[in-house]
Amino acid sequence: MVAASLISVGTGTVEFAGTECGPIEAGAGETVLYSGLRSGLPLPYGCASGGCGSCKASLLAGRVRSLWDAAPGLTDRDRRRGDRILMCQSVPVGRCVVQAPLGDRPEGPAPVRVPAVFRERHRLGADTALITVCTEQRLTWMPGQFVHLVLPDGVRRAYSMTRPPAPRAGRTLEFLVRAVPGGSASRWLFGGLAEGDRILVEGPYGKAHAQSPPDRPVVCLAGGTGLGPVLAIADRLQAESAGRELRVYVGARRREDVVLTDRLAVLRDRGASVVVVVEDATGPELAGKEVHRTGLALDHLLSDLPDLTGHDVYLAGPPAMVTAALRRLVRGGRAAADRVFVDKFL
Ligand SMILES: Cc1cc2nc3c(=O)[nH]c(=O)nc-3n(C[C@H](O)[C@H](O)[C@H](O)COP(=O)(O)OP(=O)(O)OC[C@H]3O[C@@H](n4cnc5c(N)ncnc54)[C@H](O)[C@@H]3O)c2cc1C
Ligand code: FES
Numbered sequence: 387m388v389a390a391s392l393i394s395v396g397t398g399t400v401e402f403a404g405t406e407c408g409p410i411e412a413g414a415g416e417t418v419l420y421s422g423l424r425s426g427l428p429l430p431y432g433c434a435s436g437g438c439g440s441c442k443a444s445l446l447a448g449r450v451r452s453l454w455d456a457a458p459g460l461t462d463r464d465r466r467r468g469d470r471i472l473m474c475q476s477v478p479v480g481r482c483v484v485q486a487p488l489g490d491r492p493e494g495p496a497p498v499r500v501p502a503v504f505r506e507r508h509r510l511g512a513d514t515a516l517i518t519v520c521t522e523q524r525l526t527w528m529p530g531q532f533v534h535l536v537l538p539d540g541v542r543r544a545y546s547m548t549r550p551p552a553p554r555a556g557r558t559l560e561f562l563v564r565a566v567p568g569g570s571a572s573r574w575l576f577g578g579l580a581e582g583d584r585i586l587v588e589g590p591y592g593k594a595h596a597q598s599p600p601d602r603p604v605v606c607l608a609g610g611t612g613l614g615p616v617l618a619i620a621d622r623l624q625a626e627s628a629g630r631e632l633r634v635y636v637g638a639r640r641r642e643d644v645v646l647t648d649r650l651a652v653l654r655d656r657g658a659s660v661v662v663v664v665e666d667a668t669g670p671e672l673a674g675k676e677v678h679r680t681g682l683a684l685d686h687l688l689s690d691l692p693d694l695t696g697h698d699v700y701l702a703g704p705p706a707m708v709t710a711a712l713r714r715l716v717r718g719g720r721a722a723a724d725r726v727f728v729d730k731f732l
Contacts, residue, residue, distance in 0.1 A: 433732045438732065595727070603697045
């Protein structure tokens with residue numbers, strides 16, 4: 387049985403001013419962003435989680451319900467204006483009309499909402515696990531993208547797939563997840579959910595997907611669970627072009643936080659250069675936790691490769707690491723702004 391909070395019944399419609407698109411029905415919990423993307427509109431967004439502000443729009447008429455009133459994507463000034471909304475956090479109530487900036491064309495598959503079951507929690511360390519869910523219908527995504535898991539109490543959080551989809555489309559989604567103490571989703575993912583429990587998957591979302599031409603060298607920087615999408619991206623890039631130059635830098639806090647070294651070994655066997663860096667290497671050496679260097683992965687990357695203007699760069703992980711990397715790479719003129727693809731785990 388699907389929990390009551392997961393059943394989608396129509397609650398409103400959204401119209402996008404200035405587009406040919408007519409009124410779009412939005413079911414319970416379906417956001418303005420989801421409704422527009424699902425209908426093929428090239429709406430702007432980043433985190434789809436309320437944090438970045440990329441999906442700001444104006445509410446011209448009607449009412450929306452906010453999923454997260456305090457979402458940092460809106461500033462105090464936005465709130466004072468009164469008509470500003472975050473499309474990713476707004477669910478239409480009745481009929482509403484929204485004015486949003488539009489891009490040129492939608493990127494990748496449109497998101498869908500599909501019922502799914504929780505399949506497996508495979509512990510990798512004290513606070514990290516590989517979480518597997520199976521969707522009822524086939525889903526397709528681009529390596530590096532993420533979905534929202536909508537949990538039985540309605541809490542929704544973003545998680546990035548660790549593998550490309552099976553040929554054409556897949557039903558099995560795997561995520562590398564770190565537990566946040568007391569976290570609303572962590573409570574479910576690290577305890578509350580048992581095998582067979584029903585959840586919803588909404589997606590795919592995300593623009594930091596594998597998109598490098600075969601002859602372009604690539605560098606990936608993964609911090610913590612940012613390793614998940616980086617594995618999917620590296621896997622796809624190697625499959626597309628076996629001989630390409632691919633370097634993967636993986637940062638972790640301590641030796642025990644280094645995970646999935648077997649998958650890193652596969653990348654290396656296929657020709658990638660893999661550098662694992664821990665901030666604190668004082669603990670004992672651990673079997674299967676190969677560490678190459680100490681310090682910050684970003685420092686090592688920039689010291690090895692001071693000029694990345696000819697590379698594509700993929701960044702995934704904690705906001706502090708991604709922000710620092712962007713500052714030093716793009717503002718520092720070391721990488722081309724339009725060739726840096728960012729997945730910030732806000
Ligand atoms: C694009 C993206 C991809 C991600 N991929 C991964 C991944 O692959 N692996 C991984 O471990 N983590 C990933 N994350 C982080 C993940 O989504 C969760 O934030 C993390 O698991 C902690 O969630 P929690 O509910 O347990 O913790 P909580 O502390 O309860 O919530 C975490 C954060 O969610 C935000 N939030 C969103 N909505 C609300 C709301 N309504 N009320 C309060 N806070 C809210 C707050 O910023 C809060 O700090 C990703 C995040 C983003 C944005
Ligand atoms: S996409 Fe809505 S706040 Fe980031």
